[in-house]
Structure formats: structure tokens, C-alpha cells
Amino acid sequence: MPTNVQEQRLRRRFELWDRDHDGRIERSDWESEVERLLSAFNETANSPKGQALRSAYLGMWDNMASQAGVKSGDSVDFEQFKNAAAKQMLDQGKAGFDKGLRPTIKAILDLADTDGDGQVSREEFRTWIKVAGGEESKADEAFQRIDTDNSGQLSVEELIEAVRKFHSGELDVSLF
Numbered sequence: 001m002p003t004n005v006q007e008q009r010l011r012r013r014f015e016l017w018d019r020d021h022d023g024r025i026e027r028s029d030w031e032s033e034v035e036r037l038l039s040a041f042n043e044t045a046n047s048p049k050g051q052a053l054r055s056a057y058l059g060m061w062d063n064m065a066s067q068a069g070v071k072s073g074d075s076v077d078f079e080q081f082k083n084a085a086a087k088q089m090l091d092q093g094k095a096g097f098d099k100g101l102r103p104t105i106k107a108i109l110d111l112a113d114t115d116g117d118g119q120v121s122r123e124e125f126r127t128w129i130k131v132a133g134g135e136e137s138k139a140d141e142a143f144q145r146i147d148t149d150n151s152g153q154l155s156v157e158e159l160i161e162a163v164r165k166f167h168s169g170e171l172d173v174s175l176f
Helices: 004-017 027-040 048-068 078-090 093-100 102-112 122-132 136-146 156-168
Strands: none
Touching (some): 004 027, 027 102, 048 078, 048 102, 093 102
């Protein structure tokens, strides 16, 4: 079972997806986030980055729905979401995270890398945090803590590791 910190972070993520506040999330909530991300980074749904993002997000939804024991077209409540996340991400550690979340995080970061340099700049990171529902005012502090090599840029690996540590409760930064 998730720790208190893990559960708080899962609840916050659930609430951000539950845009209509009905206590349930469904595939359309994840599709909406794809659209918000594409719009924020001026990318089209038919572009390679747009297709990769949509595929990764909906693959993550399908995997989570399966872990929750529901069909892809059904909705899940917070308890189902929390239990699915615990099975996938928390109980299986890095391997579960890599299977369940890594493709989506990588697709988001590839999208955020608007200049194509293979890194995420401070400004690109701010945009991602804003779309994810985080506080822009805390983005710079998070960026600085995640930039473990002090390069002034975030590599995909730095960001993936930060998201994994954030969800596991090992890293206390504001990602949403």
C-alpha cells in the first residue's frame, strides 16, 4: 500500500485528471490532457511527437485500467486508481515505473523539447509544469533540484528519474 506521501501525490494527480470533479477518471480525461499538452507546445495531433504522446498516454490509461480490473472504456474511482498505481508503480519499483510510466514521461519530454536539442530548458520545463497542473512559481526550484549535473538543462533521464522518485516519495519537489 502507498505511504501517506505517495497517496497524497496520487490523489493530487487523480484530481487533476478528474476535470469534471465527479470522483472518477476515464480515458477521455487522459485524452484531454494530451490535447492540453499539444496545444501548450504548439504541436499537432498528427505530427510524430503528437502521435507518440497520444499513443503513450492512452497506453498508460489502458495499462492502468487493466491493473484496476476495468475495461478501457470504463471509468475508475480513486481507490481503483490508487490500487492500480500501487500494483504497477510502487510494488514493482523501477521496473514497474519503466513499464507503466516511462514511455509517457519520455513522450511528454520529447514534446517539451521544442528546440530539439535533446534537453529540456528551464522555460520548456515551466510550460510542462503549468500544463501538468503544477505551480509555475515552484518550477524553478524543482528545475534546480532535478538538474543533478548542474548543466542548466534537464536530460530526459534526469526528468524520468525525478518523476519516478517524486511518485515513490523519495524526492520532495513540486511537479504538479
